[in-house]
Amino acid sequence: MTAIEETEVATTKSSLEPLIFERSKPGRRGYQLPALDVPEQPLDSLLPPALRRDEIANEVEVSEVDVIRHFTRLSKLNVSIDAGLYPLGSCTMKHNPRINEEIARTPGFALSHPLQAEHQVQGNLELLWHLEQTLKEIFGLPRVTLQPVAGAHGELTGILMIHKALAKSGNARKYILIPDSAHGTNPASAAFAGYEIRELKSNSRGTVDLSTLEAAVTEDVAALMITVPNTLGVFESEIKAMADILHAKGAYLYCDGANLNSFVGVARPGDMGIDVIHSNLHKTFSTPHGGGGPGAGPVGVSEKLVPFLPTPTIERREDGTFYADFSHPDSIGRMRAFHGNFNVLVRALTYMRSMGPTGLRRIAQLAVLNANYIRARLKKHYHLPYDAPSLHEVVFSDKLQTPKDVHTLDIAKRLMDYGFHPPTIYFPLIVSGALMIEPTESEPKEELDAFCDAMIAIAHETQERPELVRSAPHTTPVRRLDEARAARQPVLRWTK
Amino acid sequence: MTLPDPTASSSSHRYISNAGEDIREMLEVIGVDSIDRLFDTIPNDVKLKGLLDIPGPWSEIETRRWFRGLAARNITATDHVSFLGGGAYSHYQPACIDQLLLRAEFLTAYTPYQPEVSQGTLQSIFEYQTHQCLLTGLDVANASLYDGSTALCEAVLLAERLVKGKKKVVLAKSIHPHYLETVHTYVQNLGLEIVEVGWGADGRIDLEALRAATTDAFAVAIQSPNFFGVIEDYDAVAQAAGTLTKISVIAEATSLGVLAPPGQHGFDICVGEGQAWGIPPQFGGPYVGFMVVRDALKRHMPGRLVGETVDVDGKRAYVLTLATREQHIRRGKATSNICTNQALIALAANMYLSLMGKAGLREVGTQCLQKTAYLREKLRAIANVELPFDGPVYNELVVRTPFDAKLILADLEHEKILGGIPLGEFYEGQERDFLVAVTELHTREHLDHYAGALSAAISRERR
Numbered sequence: 001m002t003a004i005e006e007t008e009v010a011t012t013k014s015s016l017e018p019l020i021f022e023r024s025k026p027g028r029r030g031y032q033l034p035a036l037d038v039p040e041q042p043l044d045s046l047l048p049p050a051l052r053r054d055e056i057a058n059e060v061e062v063s064e065v066d067v068i069r070h071f072t073r074l075s076k077l078n079v080s081i082d083a084g085l086y087p088l089g090s091c092t093m094k095h096n097p098r099i100n101e102e103i104a105r106t107p108g109f110a111l112s113h114p115l116q117a118e119h120q121v122q123g124n125l126e127l128l129w130h131l132e133q134t135l136k137e138i139f140g141l142p143r144v145t146l147q148p149v150a151g152a153h154g155e156l157t158g159i160l161m162i163h164k165a166l167a168k169s170g171n172a173r174k175y176i177l178i179p180d181s182a183h184g185t186n187p188a189s190a191a192f193a194g195y196e197i198r199e200l201k202s203n204s205r206g207t208v209d210l211s212t213l214e215a216a217v218t219e220d221v222a223a224l225m226i227t228v229p230n231t232l233g234v235f236e237s238e239i240k241a242m243a244d245i246l247h248a249k250g251a252y253l254y255c256d257g258a259n260l261n262s263f264v265g266v267a268r269p270g271d272m273g274i275d276v277i278h279s280n281l282h283k284t285f286s287t288p289h290g291g292g293g294p295g296a297g298p299v300g301v302s303e304k305l306v307p308f309l310p311t312p313t314i315e316r317r318e319d320g321t322f323y324a325d326f327s328h329p330d331s332i333g334r335m336r337a338f339h340g341n342f343n344v345l346v347r348a349l350t351y352m353r354s355m356g357p358t359g360l361r362r363i364a365q366l367a368v369l370n371a372n373y374i375r376a377r378l379k380k381h382y383h384l385p386y387d388a389p390s391l392h393e394v395v396f397s398d399k400l401q402t403p404k405d406v407h408t409l410d411i412a413k414r415l416m417d418y419g420f421h422p423p424t425i426y427f428p429l430i431v432s433g434a435l436m437i438e439p440t441e442s443e444p445k446e447e448l449d450a451f452c453d454a455m456i457a458i459a460h461e462t463q464e465r466p467e468l469v470r471s472a473p474h475t476t477p478v479r480r481l482d483e484a485r486a487a488r489q490p491v492l493r494w495t496k
Numbered sequence: 497m498t499l500p501d502p503t504a505s506s507s508s509h510r511y512i513s514n515a516g517e518d519i520r521e522m523l524e525v526i527g528v529d530s531i532d533r534l535f536d537t538i539p540n541d542v543k544l545k546g547l548l549d550i551p552g553p554w555s556e557i558e559t560r561r562w563f564r565g566l567a568a569r570n571i572t573a574t575d576h577v578s579f580l581g582g583g584a585y586s587h588y589q590p591a592c593i594d595q596l597l598l599r600a601e602f603l604t605a606y607t608p609y610q611p612e613v614s615q616g617t618l619q620s621i622f623e624y625q626t627h628q629c630l631l632t633g634l635d636v637a638n639a640s641l642y643d644g645s646t647a648l649c650e651a652v653l654l655a656e657r658l659v660k661g662k663k664k665v666v667l668a669k670s671i672h673p674h675y676l677e678t679v680h681t682y683v684q685n686l687g688l689e690i691v692e693v694g695w696g697a698d699g700r701i702d703l704e705a706l707r708a709a710t711t712d713a714f715a716v717a718i719q720s721p722n723f724f725g726v727i728e729d730y731d732a733v734a735q736a737a738g739t740l741t742k743i744s745v746i747a748e749a750t751s752l753g754v755l756a757p758p759g760q761h762g763f764d765i766c767v768g769e770g771q772a773w774g775i776p777p778q779f780g781g782p783y784v785g786f787m788v789v790r791d792a793l794k795r796h797m798p799g800r801l802v803g804e805t806v807d808v809d810g811k812r813a814y815v816l817t818l819a820t821r822e823q824h825i826r827r828g829k830a831t832s833n834i835c836t837n838q839a840l841i842a843l844a845a846n847m848y849l850s851l852m853g854k855a856g857l858r859e860v861g862t863q864c865l866q867k868t869a870y871l872r873e874k875l876r877a878i879a880n881v882e883l884p885f886d887g888p889v890y891n892e893l894v895v896r897t898p899f900d901a902k903l904i905l906a907d908l909e910h911e912k913i914l915g916g917i918p919l920g921e922f923y924e925g926q927e928r929d930f931l932v933a934v935t936e937l938h939t940r941e942h943l944d945h946y947a948g949a950l951s952a953a954i955s956r957e958r959r
Contacts, residue, residue: 016615016811020623020850030851031590033859037940038870046865047888051727053756059630059854067851068592075601077615078608082600088609095511096604099556104778105594108567113580114780115917116571117905123569124779134550149642149781150836152823156682163685172685188823188833192653194685197828235537265548266535272542282836286511290840291617292607292800293640294782310681333681337583337645337674337769338780346563353559356552358500359509365502365531366512366519372534373522389537416613424609427824444513445522476612478813483611486805486817490794492636493626 016477017073021494024060030067058496077477078291079421085447089393089424089436090183090231092261092283097354100287100347109346114338118323125322128314128339131298131349138352138360139277139300140270146298147310147340151258154278154297155189155225160332161301161308162223162252162276163193168308168330173222173251179208181231181428186256195222202430205388206232214245223252228272229259231428231436233371233390243273252276252305260284261440262368262392265361275302284363285348296344310335366441367392370448374437377452381459385431392440398433401459404466408433411458413480414472418454499547502531509553571909573777577942578914581892581933582723583644583672583747584780585772587860588936593774593847602843607800607836611815612807617839618814621802624846631752631849631857632744632766633759634788639800640842641785641834644747644769645678648717650787650798650832651767652679655715655741656688657796657831662714664689666740668701670722672747673922699726699885699894707736717743720758721751723922724931725868725892726885734762741765749773749786750935751890754861765789774848775841784841797821798832863936864891867943871934874947880954884929892933894919895950899957901930907953913946 043052062070079086086093104110112121128146135144148154159176166172176190179200187197200216203209207230217224224246229235236242243253255269255277261284269277281287282295289295301309311331312324324339355363368391375384375394383399398408412422412435424436439448461469473479500507508515514522519531528534535543554562572578578586597603601616608614608621621639628637641647652665667676669692680690691709696702701718710716716737720728734742744758746768758766770784771777789797795818803817823830852860868891875881875895882896897904901918908915920927934943 016813017619019619019626020846021626024853028853029855030853031588031856033588033856033863033936034939036863036866038867038943040866041869043862043865046869047727047754047890050731051729051756051888052754056630056753056854056857059627059857060850061853061855062850064590064592064851067847068596070850071596071602071620071847072599074616074619075596075599077613077619078601078605078617079613080601081604086606088606091606093604093606097511099559101598101603103559103563106564106567107574108564108570108572110776110778111573111578111586112570112779113572113578113586113777113914114584115580115582116914117902120571120909120914121779123566126569127563127566137548137550149646150834152833152835153642153646156833160681160684183835184822184824184827184830185833185835187828188826188830191828191830192682192686192833237537237539240539240542263535263538265544267538267542267544271544280836288603288840289606289836291602291605291614291620291843292839293837294839294841295836332684334645334674334677335681336678336781337643337672341781342779344782350559350563352550353552353554353562354511354556355509356554357547357550358507359511359553360548360550361499362502362507362509362512365534366514368534369519369522369526369531370514372526376526389534391534391537412610413612416610421606421613422610441512441514445518447513473612477615478612478807478811479809481611481807481813481815482805483815483817486803486815487819490801490817491804492622492794492801492817493629494622 017070019494020060020062020070023062023066023070026061028061028063030062030064084419085439085443085451086421087423087437087439089438090258092438092440094286094440095442096286096288097351100350103350104343104346109343122322125314127346127349129316129322131345132314134352135298135300138264140268141300142303143306143309144298144300145309146345147335148278148297148299149336149341150293150295151278151280151297152185152189153335154299155185156192157310157335158254158276158278158299159190159193161305164308164332165305166222174220176222177216177224179226181206181430182225182227183256183258186225190225206230206234206386206430207236210238210241213242217245217249217251221251223254225254225256227256227259229262229391232386232395233393234386234388235391239272258283259392262364264364265357266364275305281344281348286351287344287347294341294344296341296348308332363441370439370441370443373448374439374452378455381456393436393438395431396435397431401462404462406462406466406469408435410469410472411435414458414469415454416473417475420451420454576912576914579916579932579934579946580914582917582931583769584777585748585933586777586935586937587750587772587774589774589776590851593844596847597840597844602840608816611813615813618802620843620846622804622814624842625802627846627849628786628788631757632788633757634766635791636794637786637788638797639802640838641787641799642838643781643783643785645675647767647785647787648675648745649679649682651743651765652715654765654796654798655743658741659714662712663687664691664713666691666693666709666713666716668718668722669694670701670724671717671719671745672723675745698887699724700728700887701733703732703736710738710740713740715741715743717745719745719747721748721890721892724885724894725889726887727755727890730756730758730761730763743767748890750860750864753857754865755890770845773845775844782838782841784838784845795821796831799834799837860936864934867938868893868934871943871946874943878947878951891935892931894929895932896929897954900927903957904953905930907956908949911949913949
């Protein structure tokens with residue numbers, strides 16, 4: 001563990017990297033193309049000047065050396081899961097195996113074109129078919145669409161299907177119920193699908209009471225969108241009864257599968273009465289987060305919703321060949337051009353095969369063990385606003401630190417001085433000053449101990465030297481930013 | 497079925513560090529006697545009694561064998577010469593880009609919520625935003641959207657927010673058909689009316705019909721080059737669209753290297769697909785959608801925006817900003833539901849645009865123009881080949897023969913040519929048409945071979 005004094009003096013900073021535009025010098029080049037080998041026509045005869053530009057003013061002129069130096073230096077300003085624990089709650093920052101990267105780069109996949117004839121891409125179609133079979137088994141649901149390219153995109157897909165199913169039976173209804181602990185994407189997606197939102201209050205365990213739900217499910221309610229386990233990491237033990245209440249009123253149960261990592265291979269959404277679930281493959285199935293995407297958000301549905309799946313679906317013929325099927329008259333339509341984020345799907349299936357049934361179950365077991373270990377080690381030092389047993393993540397608050405005027409943001413920034421990425425902060429909204437910690441199954445005990453030691457050290461610093469915590473971070477490439485200025489006087493691009 | 501004991505050494509997996517003794521020690525600290533006890537809140541009646549019925553766990557050896565076997569069943573540009581475009585193009589990919597993308601600091605980081613430890617990602621997005629502005633002639637770009645099709649959806653929804661009480665949007669029928677379908681899906685419950693306007697003899701949007709369709713509409717969207725490869729006349733379209741919000745869709749991003757920027761020709765929003773900037777076709781994704789708008793529209797933008805600021809020491813730094821537009825703050829009233837976007841592909845695009853730079857982007861553009869013009873002349877000389885649209889093209893054109901396009905393309909496949917995209921799948925009555933794309937990757941020999949093979953295919957069909 002780094003001593004306080006060391007972190008305090010380690011404020012020497014190298015100068016940050018200039019913008020690529022500031023490295024530009026006339027005459028430099030970073031590319032070479034083969035010389036034009038067809039007879040050159042006057043440009044005016046191919047494209048009239050009015051439709052043309054003859055210069056891209058202020059575009060860069062840099063060499064390959066400049067580019068490699070620039071991006072290598074930029075990369076060093078980031079922390080990453082490969083460098084250590086990255087405990088962002090709800091984000092499932094787990095190890096990203098490199099075989100997945102290698103497989104995705106296989107030329108037969110990488111160079112295949114999305115509008116090729118079916119017989120030319122049997123390998124791809126078969127891969128998609130196998131991925132759907134695997135997700136069907138993981139979800140315990142009869143069909144899965146692979147088209148959505150992110151969790152929120154999956155949410156929109158699922159709610160559009162519910163809308164269409166209800167509309168077909170005569171009344172699309174008006175409301176989606178969403179607990180106050182939900183991710184912000186849930187209400188945003190529901191609104192985009194044409195619904196109004198009704199928020200459900202959580203109880204003292206952070207879960208939803210059956211009586212609250214029962215009172216809220218009117219004839220106007222289309223669905224409940226709920227995260228299982230919820231954003232506190234607490235499993236909704238009455239999930240089946242919830243499904244029954246909704247189904248009795250002709251409404252649907254949507255599960256935000258962001259937290260699937262906590263129960264994959266242990267229990268299945270379909271067996272809980274869930275009608276729709278999306279899975280963020282970049283979370284549970286380890287496709288790299290890439291600084292904010294690309295991801296993928298396949299959606300599994302119950303029998304009643306199968307006719308409304310996006311087109312195309314991928315099907316297998318009796319002769320063992322595969323095809324894209326557009327013959328679904330009740331489909332909500334296409335959610336995106338082509339076949340979704342195919343090469344993210346390749347990575348996810350690689351991971352599923354590498355894990356197998358025993359490995360997937362072990363993911364949930366060790367993710368839950370690791371989170372509960374952190375909870376046990378830190379609960380004396382940080383306030384636990386909800387003490388219900390939690391699964392893969394644990395949410396603390398800053399209640400014990402605020403008397404010293406040290407807040408969640410300060411704790412997060414101070415963790416950076418100890419070499420850790422902070423947890424998710426100020427979420428879920430039902431916890432004031434939330435610190436939401438999700439270690440995932442990847443982390444070895446010694447890394448968890450180092451993190452807990454750092455958190456405990458910060459708790460001590462808060463009592464003894466609160467100013468040190470309030471002014472953190474001290475060792476990062478830049479220190480706290482003036483975020484208000486960025487929003488008040490937005491500078492959103494470089495100008496010469 | 498007995499489930500495996502998680503503390504047994506036979507249960508270990510290479511991606512999960514903790515095993516045996518560590519697990520026992522941790523359980524002791526937690527104060528429970530088994531991992532199963534940690535799952536007590538999941539009722540027994542929903543717990544699986546056995547293991548999932550799926551293959552694995554596989555070693556890397558088995559994984560490689562199976563996946564390479566699947567990849568080998570595809571027929572692709574690895575051993576054929578591809579002339580496929582239609583929204584996914586094969587361009588030169590500088591070798592250093594993929595090497596740099598594999599740097600773990602980029603690959604395995606999350607959305608840059610904590611700017612002090614994410615300046616690499618943030619600064620790169622700021623640079624990416626700048627490239628988009630320079631290329632489109634507009635003022636503010638976001639950090640990325642999923643792809644071209646969903647970017648168009650977001651643009652339509654943005655334009656709708658600007659105008660109260662109008663519900664009609666006019667879309668060119670020559671926009672990529674998948675993009676049009678996606679818009680129909682997105683807005684199906686939002687009470688919008690979509691009017692599609694067709695094309696004239698030159699393949700460009702029918703301006704008369706466009707003018708007529710604008711009554712009571714809030715926006716017009718066209719694609720240029722359009723799905724047939726034909727370059728639209730922005731000024732004429734802008735004039736016909738009058739005061740409506742004008743959206744330009746770019747499905748072939750390298751065209752911005754030589755085509756007039758939409759922002760300087762009356763357009764308010766430019767959205768598109770960045771795949772052509774050196775991203776492999778990879779069966780349709782991941783790609784990167786972009787959106788660039790006039791300054792006045794910036795607070796209506798969907799998605800992440802990175803802005804410049806300073807830290808407490810006055811040092812320049814970058815941060816996610818104007819977040820009050822977004823779902824994590826505004827929830828049901830956000831400008832979009834988007835959260836995860838396509839940051840790594842936007843990073844690849846930033847690298848491509850920087851490497852190619854001012855001269856390279858232009859040279860890619862002019863090579864595409866020249867080589868396409870060369871092939872166009874070659875094809876025009878073949879008996880029974882018709883080029884139905886005579887408008888200017890960038891790197892793609894429609895070819896018509898007297899025969900079903902699928903027959904002709906199957907013939908070309910025998911010559912190891914992926915010869916085009918049959919248009920009958922998208923437009924009724926165009927069963928004899930196919931779309932052919934040419935890029936800087938094609939040599940004169942490729943183009944000559946293509947013309948020869950097409951001529952031979954037509955002769956064969958005539959017999």
